[in-house]
Amino acid sequence: MTAKKKIILTDDDPGIQDAVRLIFERINYEVIVFTNGEPLLNDAFETPDLFILDKQLSGVDGLDICRYLKGRPQTAHVPILIISASMHIAKLARLAGAEAFVEKPFKMRAIRAVVERLLQTSESKKE
Amino acid sequence: MAPIYDNDVLTGYVKIARDMTQQKQAEEALAISEERNRVALQSANMGAWDWNIVDDVVQWNDQHFQLVGLSPGNQSLDSAFFAKFVHPEDMEMVMGELAKAVVGGLFQMDAFRIVQADATIRWMSGYGRVVESVDGVAKRMVGVMYDITDRIAAEKGLRDKQIQLEISQRAARVGVWGFDLVNMKGIATPELLELTGYLDPGDEWRLDIFLEMVHADDRQYVHRAVRKAAADHSGIELEFRMEHPEKGIQWMLMRGQFIPPYDTVNASLMGSLIDITDRRIFEEQKDAFIGIASHELRTPITSIKAYAEILEEMFAEAGDLNSSGLMHKLDGQVDRLTELIHALLDTTSIVNGKMKLFPTKFDVNQLIYEVADSMSAASSHQFEIQVSDEAFVFADRARIRQVLTNLIGNAVKYSPKSDKVIIDAVTKDNQVIVCVKDFGIGIDEEIQSMIFDRFYRSSDAQASTFSGLGLGLFISSSIVLNHEGTMSVTSVKGEGSTFCFTLPQLT
Numbered sequence: 184m185t186a187k188k189k190i191i192l193t194d195d196d197p198g199i200q201d202a203v204r205l206i207f208e209r210i211n212y213e214v215i216v217f218t219n220g221e222p223l224l225n226d227a228f229e230t231p232d233l234f235i236l237d238k239q240l241s242g243v244d245g246l247d248i249c250r251y252l253k254g255r256p257q258t259a260h261v262p263i264l265i266i267s268a269s270m271h272i273a274k275l276a277r278l279a280g281a282e283a284f285v286e287k288p289f290k291m292r293a294i295r296a297v298v299e300r301l302l303q304t305s306e307s308k309k310e
Numbered sequence: 311m312a313p314i315y316d317n318d319v320l321t322g323y324v325k326i327a328r329d330m331t332q333q334k335q336a337e338e339a340l341a342i343s344e345e346r347n348r349v350a351l352q353s354a355n356m357g358a359w360d361w362n363i364v365d366d367v368v369q370w371n372d373q374h375f376q377l378v379g380l381s382p383g384n385q386s387l388d389s390a391f392f393a394k395f396v397h398p399e400d401m402e403m404v405m406g407e408l409a410k411a412v413v414g415g416l417f418q419m420d421a422f423r424i425v426q427a428d429a430t431i432r433w434m435s436g437y438g439r440v441v442e443s444v445d446g447v448a449k450r451m452v453g454v455m456y457d458i459t460d461r462i463a464a465e466k467g468l469r470d471k472q473i474q475l476e477i478s479q480r481a482a483r484v485g486v487w488g489f490d491l492v493n494m495k496g497i498a499t500p501e502l503l504e505l506t507g508y509l510d511p512g513d514e515w516r517l518d519i520f521l522e523m524v525h526a527d528d529r530q531y532v533h534r535a536v537r538k539a540a541a542d543h544s545g546i547e548l549e550f551r552m553e554h555p556e557k558g559i560q561w562m563l564m565r566g567q568f569i570p571p572y573d574t575v576n577a578s579l580m581g582s583l584i585d586i587t588d589r590r591i592f593e594e595q596k597d598a599f600i601g602i603a604s605h606e607l608r609t610p611i612t613s614i615k616a617y618a619e620i621l622e623e624m625f626a627e628a629g630d631l632n633s634s635g636l637m638h639k640l641d642g643q644v645d646r647l648t649e650l651i652h653a654l655l656d657t658t659s660i661v662n663g664k665m666k667l668f669p670t671k672f673d674v675n676q677l678i679y680e681v682a683d684s685m686s687a688a689s690s691h692q693f694e695i696q697v698s699d700e701a702f703v704f705a706d707r708a709r710i711r712q713v714l715t716n717l718i719g720n721a722v723k724y725s726p727k728s729d730k731v732i733i734d735a736v737t738k739d740n741q742v743i744v745c746v747k748d749f750g751i752g753i754d755e756e757i758q759s760m761i762f763d764r765f766y767r768s769s770d771a772q773a774s775t776f777s778g779l780g781l782g783l784f785i786s787s788s789i790v791l792n793h794e795g796t797m798s799v800t801s802v803k804g805e806g807s808t809f810c811f812t813l814p815q816l817t
Contacts, residue, residue: 198613
């Protein structure tokens with residue numbers, strides 16, 4: 184049996200934290216939740232298979248965290264999915280280095296599909 | 311002829327003949343001329359006067375008597391009799407001018423008042439000339455007097471209106487501008503100069519100077535609107551920013567109208583300019599509020615939606631299809647809520663001209679297939695697609711998808727008893743024309759022009775059973791307009807509707 188894929192979710196809303204955790208745990212992922220960007224910026228985490236970042240976090244912009252992670256050799260290869268209730272930021276997310284952007288509210292199937300696609304791409308790069 | 315007698319005997323005649331023809335002709339000519347003058351004076355309602363200065367004897371014609379409110383008479387009068395009718399406030403001026411005329415030979419008064427016999431005050435104009443003088447001393451003067459009360463009243467009315475207009479323009483802070491379309495320059499009122507803060511009073515209003523005052527980001531948009539109004543002989547209504555040298559950026563509402571050429575005057579554009587900065591600030595606050603509110607609403611909606619979908623999945627896995635079906639319905643309602651928030655945000659950005667487009671090159675036909683595909687799953691209608699080769703445009707794909715989704719969605723919604731919707735696209739005159747045709751309830755002819763208005767929803771008893779905010783067509787037509795396209799509808803009540811929109815074709 185292969186190890187569970189690990190996702191780090193950073194979102195300051197408990198409702199979103201709970202929902203995203205449920206969405207992915209049901210399909211056998213491990214979801215680690217950070218309520219703010221500090222652990223990521225302080226390198227206080229184990230490298231996951233994928234990051235899900237809310238764009239608007241209290242105190243810090245998710246896009247800044249995205250840029251930080253992409254500029255750091257240990258995490259540069261880890262795919263990042265930006266989620267946001269703001270529309271029309273797909274381009275900004277791409278410019279910050281994110282592999283994908285999903286607008287809130289999202290469909291469960293859609294966000295699962297995006298995450299699976301990103302992981303597959305990342306996996307094939309490793310090989 | 312005279313007899314000649316010689317001692318009482320008639321011896322002959324002396325005949326003296328004198329040619330009277332010339333005198334007779336002169337007399338006749340004089341009579342005709344006098345008659346002509348009389349008729350002219352009468353028809354122009356002009357009073358004529360004749361003043362023997364030496365004897366101070368004055369004669370008036372019938373009209374002159376009438377002008378002072380008396381019945382015509384032929385008595386001889388004197389200058390003092392005339393003076394009785396001159397308004398006391400104008401007396402000094404009139405008598406002074408007459409005295410000057412005796413020396414200078416010419417009497418001219420543009421406006422003075424006469425108090426008629428019944429105390430009615432009338433405005434007169436007078437003109438006279440010395441016609442006889444001996445050794446440079448005036449002996450006789452003749453002249454005319456005529457009533458100008460109506461003209462004075464009209465002039466006063468015009469002046470009053472002008473003053474009222476100026477006061478109201480000042481009070482409302484409305485600037486008025488105009489320029490002819492040949493020289494691109496013209497008039498500007500003081501309020502306009504004050505609003506823009508650039509031109510000195512007396513400077514002429516010029517399109518190029520005006521455009522320089524417009525904020526750089528809005529300049530092209532304003533220039534285009536002006537050119538369009540001039541070319542189409544239409545009106546202008548637009549909001550834009552101007553750079554005020556002291557106050558900084560000011561929002562303006564400009565309205566204007568094409569004025570066709572007349573006489574020797576060139577065709578022009580004329581209109582008004584109003585400072586709407588305060589309103590824009592309120593609107594921006596309102597937009598910011600709607601933006602924040604909708605952002606905040608999306609977060610709990612995301613959770614609700616996720617819980618509904620997870621539960622639907624769990625019920626389905628457990629084989630409880632009733633419960634999973636209910637959860638599916640709940641999820642559908644959450645989607646509707648999301649759409650409403652989207653529509654509110656879209657409307658806010660459209661109304662404020664802030665709809666951002668992200669254009670790319672794409673084939674409209676392919677998009678039609680995509681939209682029809684994604685909608686056919688949830689619809690019992692058949693989508694019949696009729697498209698030709700390809701129809702490339704440079705447009706915001708997501709926005710055009712939104713338009714198609716709205717039109718096809720409406721076609722389905724308003725044709726519950728039919729099962730077919732036809733979507734076709736053709737290219738013609740560098741335009742891609744997309745039409746969505748349904749066989750539903752149709753739209754009354756008199757409301758067809760209103761359905762693209764914001765918040766318009768049919769008040770029709772049958773149509774009011776359909777839900778919605780009434781923003782869909784407003785948003786769709788605004789999206790199309792922002793792409794320099796047009797949207798239209800043809801419909802027959804009870805037979806169905808066809809909505810068409812155009813987009814500039816990329817060739």
